[in-house]
Amino acid sequence: MISGKLANRALGPARAGILGWPVTHSRSPLIHDYWLKMHDLEGSYEKLPASPEDFQDVVMGLMEAGYAGANVTVPHKEAAYALADVVEPSASRLSAANLLVFKEGEIRAANTDSYGFLQSLHEGAEDTNIEKNWLSNPVALLGAGGASRAIIGALVDAGVPELRISNRTMEKIESLGFLCEGTQTKMTAVPWSDRTEMLDGCGLLVNTTALGMSGQPALDISLDKLPDFAAVVDIVYAPLETSLLKVAAQKGLRTVDGIGMLLHQAVPSFAAWFGVTPKVTPELRQLVINNLEEKS
Ligand code: ATR
Secondary structure, three states: OOOHHHHHHHHOOOEEEEEEOOOOOOOHHHHHHHHHHHOOOOOEEEEEEOOOOOHHHHHHHHHHOOOOEEEEOOOOHHHHHHHOOEEOHHHHOOOOOOEEEEEOOEEEEEOOHHHHHHHHHHHHHOOOOHHHHOOOOOEEEEOOOHHHHHHHHHHHHOOOOEEEEEEOOHHHHHOOHHHOOOOOOEEEEEEHHHOOHHHOOOOEEEEOOOOOOOOOOOOOOOOOOOOOOOEEEEOOOOOOOOHHHHHHHHOOOEEEOOHHHHHHHHHHHHHHHHOOOOOOOHHHHHHHHHHHHHHO
């Protein structure tokens, strides 16, 4: 197999970037630049602002300009999926893509968010038997937006028996029902007012809402019903230790912060464009944390 470095040289430095609207605050360039440097590759990764009206033209322009591909973030993940010529199962099952690879004149789409979530969960588990403790019991999920969609996909893959999902807008939970159809995972929609009650017996609680993020209202929930073996994940990473994670840690529960998902979802993208599978190192994690602290 041709190595990433050789592939890169043969085709000239590979170019990629992140498409979003807005894209100003994305940490993806920081992550990919770190790996490019670490692997001594000549490629580049840039912020690619694209409004919803311009999205398709911008993607076509990148392909014509010889880009290797792009990541896609809010609000374009569904449009990216719809635009692709070839779609991997990781994207088709979610009807959303965050990775585009341009190859032989085709747009290929994948979704690495579910992978990023599961990798982050495994990293946070350390010595814990997560299959036995966190994933063989019901899982409680707060939120039913874009991030929730990828996390439901990941939890279905992990074989979770029951997903209890609570969201301010109930209809949005119902619109995600297709993700569990034909799987071993039973989805239960829980009214927002019952979010504390639903934690009874759950092995894992995941917050995918914006609540608790800097500038957003606090997440109001009591963790008293969670069993001792449960873990709590917050995908919010600004602040890194949200008040949800603080309370969970005070109760002696295992916590997983939102940086891991951000870092791990980037791995398959880098591998697809630059030909090397990079590592999520403690140094990279610290680099991103420092950057978040500088900008907050
Ligand atoms: P993302 O792509 O990060 O998931 P999103 O699709 O905008 O972002 O979803 C944001 C989530 O946070 C939604 O579940 C949203 O609830 P609604 O579906 O009812 O909008 C939730 N959220 C945002 N602000 C909220 C608030 N003040 N109270 C409760 N939930 C809130």
